[in-house]
Amino acid sequence: MxxxxxxxxxxxxxxxxxxxxxxxxxxxxxxxxxxxxxxxxxxxxxxxxxxxxxxxxxxxxxxxxxxxxxxxxxxxxxxxxxxxxxxxxxxxxxxxxxxxxxxxxxxxxxxxxxxxxxxxxxxxxxxxxxxxxxxxxxxxxxxxxxxxxxxxxxxxxxxxxxxxxxxxxxxxxxxxxxxxxxYSLPDYQLACGAVDMLAHLCERYFTNTPDVALTDRLCEAVMKTIVDAAPKALADHSDYASHADLMWAGMLAHNNSCGIGRDQDWASHQIEHELSAFYDCAHGAGLAVVMPAWMEYVCGHDVMRFARFAVNVFGCEMDFAHPERTAQAGIRRLRDFFRTLGMPATLEEVGGRAEDIPAMVAHRCEKPNGFPFGGFVKIQVVDMEAILRRCAN
Amino acid sequence: MxxxxxxxxxxxxxxxxxxxxxxxxxxxxxxxxxxxxxxxxxxxxxxxxxxxxxxxxxxxxxxxxxxxxxxxxxxxxxxxxxxxxxxxxxxxxxxxxxxxxxxxxxxxxxxxxxxxxxxxxxxxxxxxxxxxxxxxxxxxxxxxxxxxxxxxxxxxxxxxxxxxxxxxxxxxxxxxxxxxxxYSLPDYQLACGAVDMLAHLCERYFTNTPDVALTDRLCEAVMKTIVDAAPKALADHSDYASHADLMWAGMLAHNNSCGIGRDQDWASHQIEHELSAFYDCAHGAGLAVVMPAWMEYVCGHDVMRFARFAVNVFGCEMDFAHPERTAQAGIRRLRDFFRTLGMPATLEEVGGRAEDIPAMVAHRCEKPNGFPFGGFVKIQVVDMEAILRRCAN
Structure with a gap:
């Protein structure tokens, strides 16, 4: 810590x-x-x-x-x-x-x-x-x-x-x-919000800092609540309990109580900022596209952490002989979760085009200290391009 | 909520x-x-x-x-x-x-x-x-x-x-x-501290307020951390990670971030206050005696909540046919946990005597609004006596 x-x-x-x-x-x-x-x-x-x-x-x-x-x-x-x-x-x-x-x-x-x-x-x-x-x-x-x-x-x-x-x-x-x-939010906006808060926790959860048992568990507690509450809130726009859970979870996800004492990542947010700068898409929608692609790309960096995410957030069964299968199952479950919320899964679905990828990377380059970024895995130009290409498929 | x-x-x-x-x-x-x-x-x-x-x-x-x-x-x-x-x-x-x-x-x-x-x-x-x-x-x-x-x-x-x-x-x-x-705390004091913070969470966890999914999970996250870290801290008085987990857990257990939006209990604390008033025992030691006795006494009030405590905090297996067995297993695990920390389990072990029980209850009676107390189950004079008698065995 x-x-x-x-x-x-x-x-x-x-x-x-x-x-x-x-x-x-x-x-x-x-x-x-x-x-x-x-x-x-x-x-x-x-x-x-x-x-x-x-x-x-x-x-x-x-x-x-x-x-x-x-x-x-x-x-x-x-x-x-x-x-x-x-x-x-x-x-x-x-x-x-x-x-x-x-x-x-x-x-x-x-x-x-x-x-x-x-x-x-x-x-x-x-x-x-x-x-x-x-x-x-x-x-x-x-x-x-x-x-x-x-x-x-x-x-x-x-x-x-x-x-x-x-x-x-x-x-x-x-x-x-x-x-x-x-209650009166359109489904799409409510879903974008759930993605955004889940992403705020993932950006903190995926860390190389050892000995962070307590904040790991707090992150998981809030993430599980979002995964549980968001479909209920969408299914019933006057269900107080699920809307209340989401509202407090969204605050906890970003006041940093779940992120203290640990290095954080924020690569997905950085990449998504280019998506919303280019296409003015909703931030949550952009994150629904970028975050699973980022996860697939960096999963090999710490398979056991992704396996833990799969087990503790999505209730996947741990494959002790093949932890990488559990890790991948967790990312699939995240994709499925976003899909059930009605979120986009590809660059095209947020109005993007694969041919813009070089321009997005170039735009990021203009930022002072634009590259590398990301605390979990350092993202270089080539990595950002690869992650965006993964979004485009 | x-x-x-x-x-x-x-x-x-x-x-x-x-x-x-x-x-x-x-x-x-x-x-x-x-x-x-x-x-x-x-x-x-x-x-x-x-x-x-x-x-x-x-x-x-x-x-x-x-x-x-x-x-x-x-x-x-x-x-x-x-x-x-x-x-x-x-x-x-x-x-x-x-x-x-x-x-x-x-x-x-x-x-x-x-x-x-x-x-x-x-x-x-x-x-x-x-x-x-x-x-x-x-x-x-x-x-x-x-x-x-x-x-x-x-x-x-x-x-x-x-x-x-x-x-x-x-x-x-x-x-x-x-x-x-x-690091330099005596084992006994370190263990008393772990009991105290676990009790602060239990006092909030056992509630009749419905729809408190998020704070339930936060309570469980912090309780699991204490159950995991306390034996490590006792085994190695220079292990930074476990001492750090306990230190932050102790703060979270009582700043009310885990207790907001829900009625709380505090009956065990009230009963323990009489123990430490009579015998000047350490607060945590008194709680180690009172809390499991209180749990056994009130378990029937909400068996499923005690079963949840057993499964989510102590990793007990859920007996879906007999949830009360899981509930009781959780209380036994809590007793065992306190015992492995070197904590007392009976009134006698904190210097108390069964014959003082009426005097302790009478002392509580002198307090304005002394009875009933407790938010989960209302404790009357007869209940306080029964819980203390359970401590004396």
């Missing part, structure tokens, strides 16, 4: 009806004028917006609103939000939505007290030293941004989908998690 | 050598003059005291010291600490030790800004509204106080071992967890 620092000071208010506490929570964390950040209007249908507005009104807080955050959130909306927040004298950011909305609010929060271009904080030209406080009301179980120290934005100038350096400064002050807000 | 609030804003610095950060951590959380709280001197042998003193000195912080906190910590030391801290103008409390030392520091912290007797905050006569910040350097994996919202003190006037009302206000600001400080 590696030494680690773990600091996750987000207050979670979990359960049906908890959004009525938003006003009190904003007050508790020092806000007085709020910028509400949202996407395309679904939060007006699922009840989240009304609950938040009523609570802010009751608490007597004025607020302004920034709408129109898209999936794979863009820098343009961040610049717009920074301008609006400065003009209006906002001191608290409230994201109502999923990861894209929360990440936009986080980026606005770090941009406001910084004099230059907020993108400097992503490139490392400047360091994130202060942010405005962010609260969230989650409406999609997926990205885990409601409890995480990370934030991903696409810089439109250059089509660069980058994460900022991880910092506990940008963890939300509070997050309201009401599972009923996820 | 019940609605819940989860807020655990403690910064953990985990791993060998992390105590060198204490000075910087005190600064980060606003301290300038420190009261160091400790027990009987073992922290001078295991290196914790020297590391802390060097770090505080380097950071330029003055400090004073309160020594002599005992197991089952007493109110006398709390009063002494409050006086000392007020006289010296202390603004930060630093506990170096295990749960008793940390709980003493927490009680001092809540007592300093309160005008009356700190015990009012335990009885509910007054509400905990402010505390001095507390940091910890943990040297015993057991109580979980390094990350918890609770604190247990014995009021010498009346021999009352009580917990204060749980509040996030008393969670430590930071905790340094260096597993090597636990």
């Amino acid at each position: 590696n030494n680690f620092t773990f600091y996750a000071p987000t207050m979670f208010a979990f359960g049906q009806g908890e959004a009525s506490r938003v006003g009190a929570l904003v007050r508790q964390f020092g806000g007085s004028k709020v910028l509400l950040v949202a996407g395309g209007g679904s939060v007006k249908k699922n009840g989240a917006y009304d609950a938040v507005a009523a609570s802010l009104k009751e608490a007597g807080f004025p607020w302004c609103e920034l709408w129109g955050v898209q999936a794979n959130p863009r820098s343009g909306k961040v610049y717009e939000g920074i301008d609006l927040a400065r003009t209006e004298g906002v001191d608290f950011l409230l994201a109502i939505g999923g990861g894209s909305v929360i990440d936009t609010a986080k980026a606005i929060g770090m941009g406001i007290p910084y004099d230059g271009d907020f993108w400097d904080l992503f490139t490392g030209t400047a360091k994130i030293e202060r942010t405005l406080p962010v609260g969230t009301v989650l409406t999609i179980s997926a990205a885990g941004s409601e409890g995480s120290d990370s934030c991903v934005i696409t810089q439109e100038d250059g089509n660069l989908k980058w994460g900022c350096p991880k910092t506990d400064l940008i963890r939300p002050k509070f997050s309201v998690l009401d599972p009923t807000y996820t | 019940n609605n819940f609030t989860f807020y655990a804003p403690t910064m953990f610095a985990f791993g060998q050598g992390e105590a060198s950060r204490v000075g910087a951590l005190v600064r980060q959380f606003g301290g300038s003059k420190v009261l160091l709280v400790a027990g009987g001197g073992s922290v001078k042998k295991n290196g914790a005291y020297d590391a802390v003193a060097a770090s505080l000195k380097e950071a330029g912080f003055p400090w004073c010291e309160l020594w002599g906190v005992q197991a089952n910590p007493r109110s006398g030391k709390v009063y002494e600490g409050i006086d000392l801290a007020r006289t010296e103008g202390v603004d930060f409390l630093l506990a170096i030790g295990g749960g008793s030392v940390i709980d003493t520091a927490k009680a001092i912290g809540m007592g300093i800004p309160y005008d009356g007797d700190f015990w009012d905050l335990f009885t509910g006569t007054a509400k905990i509204e402010r505390t001095l910040p507390v940091g910890t350097v943990l040297t015993i994996s057991a109580a979980g106080s390094e990350g918890s919202d609770s604190c247990v003190i014995t009021q010498e006037d009346g021999n009352l071992k009580w917990g204060c009302p749980k509040t996030d206000l008393i969670r430590p600001k930071f905790s340094v967890l260096d597993p090597t400080y636990t």
